[in-house]
Amino acid sequence: MLTSEYGVLDGALALAIPTKFGQKMTTKQTRKSDLFWKSYDKNDEEWFSAQISLYDFSAVKTTDEEKATYLQKLLKGAVRLNSEFLSKWNGFDVKTYLEFDKDWGLGSSSSLTYMVAEWADVNPLLLHFSCFNGSGYDVACAGSDSPITYMTDAESVNYTQVDYFPKFVDKLYFIYQNKKQPSKSAIEYYLKKGKKRKTLAKKQTELTNSFLKCQSLSKFIELMTEHEALVSEHLGLAPVKTEHFSDFKGGIKSLGAWGGDFILAATDIGHEAVKAYFSSKGYDTIIPYEEMIYQPDAVLETV
Numbered sequence: 001m002l003t004s005e006y007g008v009l010d011g012a013l014a015l016a017i018p019t020k021f022g023q024k025m026t027t028k029q030t031r032k033s034d035l036f037w038k039s040y041d042k043n044d045e046e047w048f049s050a051q052i053s054l055y056d057f058s059a060v061k062t063t064d065e066e067k068a069t070y071l072q073k074l075l076k077g078a079v080r081l082n083s084e085f086l087s088k089w090n091g092f093d094v095k096t097y098l099e100f101d102k103d104w105g106l107g108s109s110s111s112l113t114y115m116v117a118e119w120a121d122v123n124p125l126l127l128h129f130s131c132f133n134g135s136g137y138d139v140a141c142a143g144s145d146s147p148i149t150y151m152t153d154a155e156s157v158n159y160t161q162v163d164y165f166p167k168f169v170d171k172l173y174f175i176y177q178n179k180k181q182p183s184k185s186a187i188e189y190y191l192k193k194g195k196k197r198k199t200l201a202k203k204q205t206e207l208t209n210s211f212l213k214c215q216s217l218s219k220f221i222e223l224m225t226e227h228e229a230l231v232s233e234h235l236g237l238a239p240v241k242t243e244h245f246s247d248f249k250g251g252i253k254s255l256g257a258w259g260g261d262f263i264l265a266a267t268d269i270g271h272e273a274v275k276a277y278f279s280s281k282g283y284d285t286i287i288p289y290e291e292m293i294y295q296p297d298a299v300l301e302t303v
Contacts, residue, residue: 001137002264003211004204005256006190006231008135008150012201013208015164016137017147018294021100023111027119032091034060037071039096047102054086074113077131078120085120103180104285105261110138125157133187145294149208168217169289173265174255175278176285177240181260193234200234221251221266228253248277 004014030036039048050062050071057076062068079085086092096115100106110128117124128139137150140159147164151157166172190197207227214220228239231254240263241252250267267274275286 001141001256002253003208003227004201005254005258006186006235007197007201007204008137008152009187009190010197010201011151011153012204014135014137014150014204015147015162015208015211016141016150017164018141018144019100019106019292020294021104021106021292022142023099023108023115024097025112025115025119026095028093030091030093033089035075035086035092035094037094037096039098041098041102042100044097054089054091070109073131074116074127077127078116078122080130081122081126082120085122101176101285104176105180105183105256107138107142111142113139114142134183149212151205162212164212165295166220167215168220168266169293171217171250171266171268172289173267173271173274174262174287174289174292175265175283176262176287177260178283178285179260181257183257186257186259190235193236196234200230203230217266217268224251224253224264224266231258244281 001008002015002017004012008014033054035052035054037048037050037052038046041047048064048067050064050068051060052058052068052072052075053060057072059065059068059072075086079087096112098108102108113128113131114124117127120127124139124143125136128134128136135150135152136157137148137152137159140150140157141148144161146161148159149162150159204227207223207230210223211220214223228241232239235258237258239252240254240258241248245252248265248267249269250265252266253264255262255264265274265278269277271288278284278286
């Protein structure tokens with residue numbers, strides 16, 4: 001999500017972009033009576049496994065009780081939406097494969113929700129809202145092959161694919177902050193703030209529309225700074241640039257839950273200078289915009 005973090009929960013229009021890095025899932029029907037689940041990281045090393053009873057979806061055994069509970073909730077939700085799903089008493093071997101570091105926060109949970117919904121033949125957003133909190137923008141993004149604008153309220157969800165590829169993408173970089181920020185706790189913190197949330201959402205919608213129209217790097221950095229100041233005031237937290245990168249020659253914006261995952265840097269100092277700057281501060285995962293963002297047309301041209 002490039003714009004409207006937090007405010008998207010209160011109806012702000014958000015701009016979100018799918019990444020090249022995703023998650024894959026395979027399912028194989030077996031003669032066993034349970035569902036055997038194995039998850040592999042980007043190095044093909046197993047990082048989670050569970051044996052799930054298809055009688056009551058309890059975890060017969062698992063390597064991680066919390067993740068197993070999340071999976072059970074997802075499977076139960078899919079069955080509620082489609083009673084035929086997993087109703088034949090056939091077992092399954094299911095395997096998932098991440099294409100990115102599992103600590104990056106690029107959507108391992110949202111892409112899992114999308115894949116289970118596809119498997120169960122149910123609407124991914126209905127599955128998400130029946131099981132979890134959160135705006136659902138990441139689930140919508142998981143099924144899109146282009147940037148989207150996303151808005152939700154108590155009664156509806158609206159998202160639209162948009163043509164968003166700034167002329168200055170070679171000046172944009174994603175930097176991993178070496179720690180993951182749990183979305184659940186970030187949402188709880190935001191909801192406790194309570195005051196002026198609708199005002200925040202309205203202002204973020206205006207900024208999102210400005211981002212969509214932006215044609216220059218200098219204006220983009222100006223908008224980034226304004227967006228950071230707006231969220232900073234609401235949360236009572238210092239912008240990430242003020243706190244950690246005050247001497248950076250360009251703009252820096254938090255993405256998603258503040259305090260972890262990725263930040264977006266915009267600058268014209270050049271790739272090597274960007275790499276040197278962030279590496280000197282202990283941040284070595286620096287990904288140019290074009291290497292992070294999914295571009296179907298570019299992919300087709302290379303086949």
